[in-house]
Amino acid sequence: NLGLVWFRSDLRVLDNPALYHASQQCSQVIGVYLLFPRQWRLQHDSNNKLYFWMQNLKALENELGRLNIPLIIAPAESFNKAPATLLKLAEKFTIPSLWLNDEYGVYEQQRDDDTERLFRQKNIPCHRYHQQTLFIPGTLRNMQGQYFKVFTPFKRSLFQRITPEQLQPLPAPEKQAPLPLEYTNPESLEQHFPATARNIDDHWPAGEAVAHNRLNTFLVNTIEQYHNQRDFPAIAGTSSLSPWLTAGTLSVRQCFHQALQANNGELDTGNPGITTWLGELIWREFYKHILYGFPRVSRHRAFKPETERLTWRNDPTLLKAWQTGETGFPLVDAAMRQLTSTGWMHNRLRMVTAMFLSKNLLLDWRLGEQFFMEHLIDGDLAANNGGWQWSASTGTDAAPYFRMFNPTSQSEKFDSEGAFIRQWLPELAHLDNRRIHAPYQKNSQLALSYPPPVVNHSDSRQRVMEAFKALKSQL
Numbered sequence: 001n002l003g004l005v006w007f008r009s010d011l012r013v014l015d016n017p018a019l020y021h022a023s024q025q026c027s028q029v030i031g032v033y034l035l036f037p038r039q040w041r042l043q044h045d046s047n048n049k050l051y052f053w054m055q056n057l058k059a060l061e062n063e064l065g066r067l068n069i070p071l072i073i074a075p076a077e078s079f080n081k082a083p084a085t086l087l088k089l090a091e092k093f094t095i096p097s098l099w100l101n102d103e104y105g106v107y108e109q110q111r112d113d114d115t116e117r118l119f120r121q122k123n124i125p126c127h128r129y130h131q132q133t134l135f136i137p138g139t140l141r142n143m144q145g146q147y148f149k150v151f152t153p154f155k156r157s158l159f160q161r162i163t164p165e166q167l168q169p170l171p172a173p174e175k176q177a178p179l180p181l182e183y184t185n186p187e188s189l190e191q192h193f194p195a196t197a198r199n200i201d202d203h204w205p206a207g208e209a210v211a212h213n214r215l216n217t218f219l220v221n222t223i224e225q226y227h228n229q230r231d232f233p234a235i236a237g238t239s240s241l242s243p244w245l246t247a248g249t250l251s252v253r254q255c256f257h258q259a260l261q262a263n264n265g266e267l268d269t270g271n272p273g274i275t276t277w278l279g280e281l282i283w284r285e286f287y288k289h290i291l292y293g294f295p296r297v298s299r300h301r302a303f304k305p306e307t308e309r310l311t312w313r314n315d316p317t318l319l320k321a322w323q324t325g326e327t328g329f330p331l332v333d334a335a336m337r338q339l340t341s342t343g344w345m346h347n348r349l350r351m352v353t354a355m356f357l358s359k360n361l362l363l364d365w366r367l368g369e370q371f372f373m374e375h376l377i378d379g380d381l382a383a384n385n386g387g388w389q390w391s392a393s394t395g396t397d398a399a400p401y402f403r404m405f406n407p408t409s410q411s412e413k414f415d416s417e418g419a420f421i422r423q424w425l426p427e428l429a430h431l432d433n434r435r436i437h438a439p440y441q442k443n444s445q446l447a448l449s450y451p452p453p454v455v456n457h458s459d460s461r462q463r464v465m466e467a468f469k470a471l472k473s474q475l
């Protein structure tokens with residue numbers, strides 16, 4: 001009575017429902033991971049992320065090895081090859097059941113439904129579990145039975161319905177008897193995905209043990225000041241756990257459970273640092289529910305359909321300036337250089353750079369969304385698309401389209417001493433704390449090896465407001 005456990009974005013042995021239940025109900029289990037290089041390219045997954053995932057896969061193989069659970073790593077190219085590849089393996093090793101944790105993108109669901117259908121035709125049951133979110137997407141709805149479209153009532157409803165049992169992480173499966181398999185996994189997988197970020201192994205080491213250490217250190221040292229510090233990019237005031245959460249090396253339930261314990265079980269009272277952090281985990285949850293409830297966002301359509309008629313500008317030179325960190329707006333440029341150098345960007349700066357591209361430059365948010373995916377180590381369709389559409393006012397922002405950051409004021413407010421800018425733009429390091437935010441503001445003739453601003457903020461603000469207003473008048 002063997003069970004085949006298919007790992008995807010759940011690269012862990014702890015709190016893994018498919019693995020846990022398979023090991024409870026089968027005499028022995030075998031793990032499998034499919035490689036989808038063509039699909040990953042189509043989805044613009046970055047080499048930083050794929051390199052990190054391959055390292056986490058190696059760590060998972062070791063963890064499973066300690067439990068005598070073999071892990072098969074099999075090439076499948078694209079999602080449409082998954083059902084046949086898995087069936088071949090199930091038949092080769094005579095495995096009568098398949099176990100997996102659901103994923104919520106449109107193409108992932110289609111892949112899993114196709115797999116389940118093929119397995120059922122062969123009388124092999126497919127057991128599907130839920131682990132990516134606290135609530136199964138679709139199970140939190142408003143009074144009218146509809147999906148929430150804005151965050152705050154979604155969060156309120158989640159807080160009302162969540163139970164302690166739901167938050168109890170599952171243990172790792174017990175060690176099973178050795179199960180030798182005749183199968184050779186490809187070696188040095190990470191070499192197929194040469195990371196573009198610097199020192200990736202030092203910044204983002206792989207594995208469950210590392211993720212838990214980071215979570216614990218954050219809970220002990222940082223979380224209590226999270227509400228005060230999380231918006232300042234020069235301070236390590238956030239958890240930087242997103243790469244592990246995206247790879248599923250760590251589960252949201254583990255994070256929520258431990259943070260809640262640190263807050264004596266209080267969801268929205270108690271330590272403000274902890275409650276604010278719980279709220280951020282719920283943003284992650286919210287966007288996954290949106291992805292599931294509004295499949296058009298998986299297809300890169302606007303969440304607010306009426307905004308599809310916005311006329312974006314076509315300007316490859318401006319796009320390039322944004323991508324390379326040469327817009328002449330120091331905070332924007334420093335942020336873009338952080339992204340391309342490390343594969344990660346601070347949340348405040350993701351909002352600043354996304355609004356700058358979509359509003360100041362009036363370039364299509366999809367161009368920015370794609371560029372982020374091509375570099376982010378934590379690239380996640382739900383959060384990235386959600387964040388981009390929120391910033392571009394085509395998405396779930398409850399505020400109207402006229403919410404627009406001024407990149408210079410953001411810089412003065414959140415990097416007042418220019419520490420973050422100095423780290424990423426050494427060419428501006430000698431400027432004083434006032435001038436560093438807008439070097440040419442008082443002196444357009446300044447001799448600097450740094451470009452002048454590519455747009456004027458108030459002119460560009462007026463232009464985007466008119467574009468949105470025109471949209472309204474067409475309705």
Ligand code: FAD
Pocket residue numbers: 230238239240241242243245246280281282283284285287345346347348350351354372376378379380381383384385386387388391
């Ligand atoms: P913390 O502040 O410690 O928060 C803890 C966790 O909560 C994060 O790891 C993340 O899983 C979740 N979280 C926090 N804020 C958000 C949010 N606004 N939306 C969704 N989840 C959130 N996050 C990704 O994981 N992948 C992405 O591809 C991604 N793209 C983004 C694009 C844009 C334009 C914007 C505005 C935000 C994006 N985010 C994305 C959300 C957020 O910026 C990152 O999750 C956060 O910066 C990660 O840092 P952290 O782990 O230190 O977060």
